[in-house]
Amino acid sequence: MTQLLGTQSPAAVGGNEGCFEIASVGSGVKDLAKGDWIIMRSTGFGTWRTHTLATEQDVLKIDNKEGLTPIQVGTVSVNPCTAYRMLRDFETLKEGDWFIQNGANSGVGRAAIQLGKMWGYRSINVIRDRPDAEATEKMKQELYALGATKVVTESELMDRSFGERVKEWTSSGPHRVKLGLNCVGGKPTSALIKCLSQSGHLVTYGGMSKQPVNLPTGLLIFKDLKFSGFWVSRWSDAHPVEKKKCVDEILEYTRLGLFKDVPVETVQWDWDTPESVLKEAVQGTLSGFRAGKGVLVYGDT
Ligand SMILES: NC(=O)c1ccc[n+]([C@@H]2O[C@H](COP(=O)([O-])OP(=O)(O)OC[C@H]3O[C@@H](n4cnc5c(N)ncnc54)[C@H](OP(=O)(O)O)[C@@H]3O)[C@@H](O)[C@H]2O)c1
Incomplete structure (x- = not known):
């Protein structure tokens, strides 16, 4: 807990990410100036505040803010970076390969669809059934417009015939479902795991259903599936240089209109x-x- 100026008792500030504009800099600061936009180098700084004092080491400068909005900059470092790293760091996907994910309409899910599409990957995207069919279809169309290859609901995923549908989509060529991205847990994740190809890899980064992930013994043994977790905060702290590269690359896609903001x-x-x-x-x-x-x-x- 941090003792804040002006508070009677210890207090902490929430907020992992955000875009700040520099109001002034100290005399020893060379690489930052009034008016620059910055984001925090690490998560956990406490960004829900109007002003803050920070050192140069705490921040990453946005080198070119031209064509970007503060919301785009303020939301780049967690969700899009998480999607980027999970698509790149766990399996080597080649053009045409598939990945499958749940929570596909989440911030991370939308980023994964778009980055995957740019890099030539095909995606199977699972969303929760909406209260009515029209709303479900509207959400599916939203994700198709972002570049999803297939969008299905949880009830489609849980249907016994779903494995056959996945085979139909993927068996015509050499491309396999090498990677699964999971932010849900519970039974829908068990169904998703079954769609992974031999030696496929499930990366868990969230647990929205608050249910555990059950590792199926048979699939572990006979299909040689791999299971990992990912936490972008830990990754960012360990890879500050790559984090800057990742942020710069995604912001360039945004500037070029290739990467759309999350609603x-x-x-x-x-x-x-x-x-x-x-x-x-x-x-x-x-x-x-x-x-x-x-x-x-x-x-x-
Ligand atoms: N590990 C990491 O480094 C990392 C980084 C970023 C995010 N995360 C985690 O990833 C998850 C998604 O984050 P986000 O910011 O992208 O989310 P978001 O944009 O706020 O979207 C939330 C997602 O969760 C789904 N959801 C909500 N309640 C659910 C439930 N009970 N069962 C199944 N799905 C449910 C929503 O689906 P509906 O539209 O159907 O409600 C939506 O797809 C969160 O768990 C977050 O903590 C982890």
């Missing part, structure tokens, strides 16, 4: 914003079927 719901934060607004916004992240990712905006965007 967001902004919450304007001013000095007199009631505490209940913040609580509601944070609570919203725990419920499903959200229209967009909650982004706190301090000042103007």
Whole structure:
């Protein structure tokens, strides 16, 4: 816990990521100037605040902010970087290879669809069934527009015939379902695991259903499946140089219009914003079927 200026008791500031504009720099600072945009080098800094003091080592400068919005910069370092690393660091996917993921409409899922498409990978994307068929179809179309190869619902995935459908899609060539990305857990993840090819690899990065991931003994032994976890905070701390490269590359895709923003719901934060607004916004992240990712905006965007 950090003792903050002006608080009577110890307090901590939440917030893993965000885009800050430099208001002023100390006399010894050479590579940053007033007006520059920066993001935090590591997660856990506490970004839900209007102002902060930081050292040069705490921050990464956005070299070219031209054509970018603060929301694009403020949301690049966690979800898109997570998708990027999971697609690149666990299996060597070649053009035409498949990956399968759940939570496909999440921030990470949307980033994986788009990066995968750019790199020539094909994707099977699982979303939860929406309350009505029209809403489900609308969500499917949204993900197809981002570059998804196939989009299916959890109930389609759980159907006994789903394995045959995957075979039909993938068996015409040498390309296999080498990688699975999991942020859900529970039974839908057990069904997803069955779709992986021989020696396939499941990477777990979230547990939205709060259910455990069951490792199927038979598939471990006879299919030689691999299971890993990924946490972008740990990766960022261990690979600061690669993190900057990853962020710069994704922001370049954004600038070129190749990488679309995740839908967001902004919450304007001013000095007199009631505490209940913040609580509601944070609570919203725990419920499903959200229209967009909650982004706190301090000042103007
Ligand atoms: N390990 C890491 O480094 C890392 C990095 C980034 C994110 N994450 C984790 O990845 C997950 C997704 O994060 P995000 O920011 O991309 O999410 P997000 O944009 O807020 O989307 C949340 C996703 O979770 C789904 N969901 C919500 N409740 C669910 C439930 N009970 N069962 C199944 N799915 C449910 C939502 O589906 P509906 O639309 O159907 O509700 C949506 O696809 C979170 O668990 C997050 O903590 C981990």
